[in-house]
Amino acid sequence: MTHDLKKEKKYTYIEVGEGTPIVVLHGLMGSLSNFDSVTSYFSQQGYKVVIPMLPIYSTPLLKTGVKTFAKYLNDFLKFKKLEKVILLGNSLGGHIGLYHTKMYPENMKALVITGSSGLYENAMGESYPKRGDYEYIKKKAEDVFYDPAVATKEIVDDVYAVVNDRNKLVKTLAIAKSAIRHNMGNDLPSMHTPTCIIWGKNDNVTPPEVAQDFDKLLPDSNLYWIDKCGHAAMMERPNEFNEILHNWLKERNY
Template sequence: MTLAKTANQSTVTVSGHEIEMHKGGSGPPLLFLHGGGGFGTFDPTSSPLADKFTVYAPSHPGFFGSARPDWLYTINDLSHFYKDMVQQLGLDDYVLVGHSVGGWIAAEMAAMDHHNIKALVLIDAAGVRPVNGEIAEVFMVSGDTRLKMAFHDPAQVPNYDSISADPGPEGAAVMHGNMEMLSRLCWRPYLHNPSLTRYLDGVKTPALVVWGKQDAIIPVECGEIYAKLLPNATLKSIDNCGHNPQMEKPEEFNAAMAAFLGEL
């Protein structure tokens, strides 16, 4: 999967490092942090989110061919980077949304300081370790295998061909670089922070945890852990759905988001 290209792209420099920013919509600010595979077929800047919010969707530093900062080695580092970006952009009382590794970043940001975060949404987020199940191995398998793991039923995904097509040499190099950067950030401990669960009960922000029940990468048990530890969280599990509900079950995902955000 790749980063969706949008009509509203620019670059911003944060802490001396330039990143690509996708921006769209109007209304209060919403920051959307993508997973390791980018946005795929889901462009948050033209989704129903943009009907009610000004959506900011950055590309993580070190992903999609951008330079890798020498200091960036952990999700905690990346969380601090985005806290700096939020301050630089003047985002206040904003909605924070993250998918997969982006959800892990969002959870870490909220645990650091949730006071200017109006609401938190975690979508099949990494960051916590299941007690009974396992987080799937994604670094030692092929790109085709990772793609199959990402969806319960690809036939449900609009425009699936656009992400399953042969990316060509250039696209393959970009995806390989993404996985290298992801492994740098998430290898040890593997796709979780053992300390994060200690801090989630301090996040008083209203939270929605959205999860595909058949997620083959990060089991729904992790969503249950997030929903249990975040004091003001609601869990929305979506049946017949894998790791990407925003792509695989867009109507149910959008309805869950609208219901939650409409109550703020």
């Protein structure tokens, strides 16, 4: 990881730069380092980039879910005195961002989602690898990307460790079920927060039609595609991702 972790009270997070806050939400199998390029770039462009570590594996099982993490995020924003934020979420992080936007629209300036869950939940339930041998896990991790080489040994090792930890695996399945319960389809038409949707054209986890559905249902959204790109655009095509997002923020005067 390029950037140092800070710890205050119950919160662990990265904070780099000064200016309008961009608060980044990682996915279920994603680490904070997945956003190194976003952090480095936008912290040099007049933004304060903040990435809280979500308590995915430390929350009691019965409370493990999208709603709990959205509330945790709101508590963190209050603790840091961050107002009118731009939320950026990938995968489960996008879903948490969407639910937070539904619950606390008054604290939102804008929302950015990429490869987000929230509409297409059968992928959520099926795509998380079950316990198995290393090569099986490696193939599952590679499938997340258009270019399998992006799934480095470090990434594969992290996923392998999670799915072979019984406690973490149980929490992972609980989150997948929570995502199904918290489908956002009926909520999106009444969510007027400006939303930037950036999607890999070759996303196997949340396919392109999911992005099109988000764009149709959200009243104030713009959809952008990145070709030859899978589920984690900010990792696989960081330069294109940053350019698209920065241009959108400038168009909106954010």
